[in-house]
Amino acid sequence: MxxxxxxxxxxxxxxxxxxxxxxxxxxxxxxxxxxxxxxxxxxxxxxxxxxxxxxxxxxxxxxxxxxxxxxxxxxxxxxxxxxxxxxxxxACRLSLASFPDFDLFAKRSKVRVATKYPELTKEYFFSKGISCEVIKLYGSIELAPIVGLSDCIVDLVSTGGTLKANGLKEIEVILESxxxxxxxxxxxxxxxxxxxxxxxxxxx
Structure with a gap:
């Protein structure tokens, strides 16, 4: 067996x-x-x-x-x-998402990112040469930028409906899964x- x-x-x-x-x-x-x-x-x-x-x-x-x-x-x-x-x-994808006016390359000390995927998130921002502060969450990731906890999120996306319902936009796909x-x-x-x-x- x-x-x-x-x-x-x-x-x-x-x-x-x-x-x-x-x-x-x-x-x-x-x-x-x-x-x-x-x-x-x-x-x-x-x-x-x-x-x-x-x-x-x-x-x-x-x-x-x-x-x-x-x-x-x-x-x-x-x-x-x-x-x-x-x-x-x-099938789904791990994506960077935030408000439509979010600028990934805007001058700031660090980008604050909420995610359940800290390692993949750090790898992604390192590859872009951008310093980030990872905020580990276990659910309702989309809420983080809405309440000012983070600048953006890295989370799984299937249809994108939850992002759209919360005023967020998918910016870049990090990983197809x-x-x-x-x-x-x-x-x-x-x-x-x-x-x-x-x-x-x-x-x-």
Missing amino acids: LTLALPKGRLAMESAEILLSKAWLSALPPEDSKELTYTSPDNRLRLLFVRSQDVCTYVEEGAADAGIVGWDIIKEGKFDLIAPIDLKIG TARLICNRSAFYSKQNELGTLIESLEN
Whole structure:
């Protein structure tokens, strides 16, 4: 049996549907279930439902053999994992956003940036040669410039509707993100037959 960590929510169901279509699951987990694990009736696969930010940790530490998670989270955490497949689901982008009149290159001591992605944000501003102060938030990122907490934000964007509703504008895309299959390095070799079969089926 393979253990696979999935992020709770919409991406977990999309992932489960792919696994069902590839015969890795014989039935979908109940959508209204509060259980944090699900074992397929044929005992081929066990699913762990965890926060998206924790998927990589479960896989890297060996609590799960593999997982499905966004490229943005993988890049932010610099995890020691193998990511063999882009599943091309859960598409979104990590973007810089602010009010329409925001000037990234205006003369100021530092740009104050609110984000859940401090490492990718620092890398982006460093590449522009701009000094920044990162304000780490865990939700409602769009509120930060509205109340004067930050000059701009770096956050995930899907449709841009939330930005527009709050008077903000997408300025530049920092990273395109889709869901990837990730594997624990030890499991990639100790369970190479099972993981190899999983990888091959998801590629086709």
